[in-house]
Amino acid sequence: MVERIIDRYVADVMRYIPPLERWKAERDLKEVIYEMLDDYMEGERPVGRDARAVIRDLGPAYYVASEYNQRKRKARRRRRIVTVRAFDRLVHVILALAMTCVLLGAAALALGITDNMIAIFTGAILAIGLVIIGMFRPLPSQNRRPRRKRRTASGKDTQ
Numbered sequence: 001m002v003e004r005i006i007d008r009y010v011a012d013v014m015r016y017i018p019p020l021e022r023w024k025a026e027r028d029l030k031e032v033i034y035e036m037l038d039d040y041m042e043g044e045r046p047v048g049r050d051a052r053a054v055i056r057d058l059g060p061a062y063y064v065a066s067e068y069n070q071r072k073r074k075a076r077r078r079r080r081i082v083t084v085r086a087f088d089r090l091v092h093v094i095l096a097l098a099m100t101c102v103l104l105g106a107a108a109l110a111l112g113i114t115d116n117m118i119a120i121f122t123g124a125i126l127a128i129g130l131v132i133i134g135m136f137r138p139l140p141s142q143n144r145r146p147r148r149k150r151r152t153a154s155g156k157d158t159q
Contacts, residue, residue: 001047001048002047002051006030006034009033009055009058010030010033013065014026014065015065016062016066017068021072029064029068033058036054036057037054091133094129094130095126097123098123098124098126098130101120101122101123102124102127104119
């Protein structure tokens with residue numbers, strides 16, 4: 001009976017979770033419920049009303065699902081920010097390498113050390129490649145939505 005109550009609650013929550021994330025969310029939610037039930041019962045065998053009490057503590061199904069979805073969105077946003085930062089660092093390293101190639105090639109050419117222009121061409125190609133990549137990147141203002149102001153209990157606006 002306890003399993004049936006928990007399965008019914010989990011099925012209600014899964015209605016509000018995107019289909020591709022349901023199997024993991026279902027497993028995580030059942031794990032949380034059973035842990036809470038163990039803590040609630042302190043080693044005794046649970047009955048139906050105990051499972052209902054734990055589920056009541058969790059809250060309505062749509063609330064649990066919205067909390068789960070919100071956590072997932074935050075994790076995706078953090079992952080995207082880290083990826084953008086890593087890409088920016090890579091662009092800076094490649095740009096520094098390109099400028100170094102151009103400067104060393106120009107210095108070697110000017111000093112008469114070599115008449116080979118491979119270093120200059122390599123640096124120029126890297127720099128042109130970065131410019132082309134930069135043309136297709138969205139502007140930072142396109143990625144960010146304006147933050148809405150929230151009102152505090154005193155009625156003042158905050159960010």
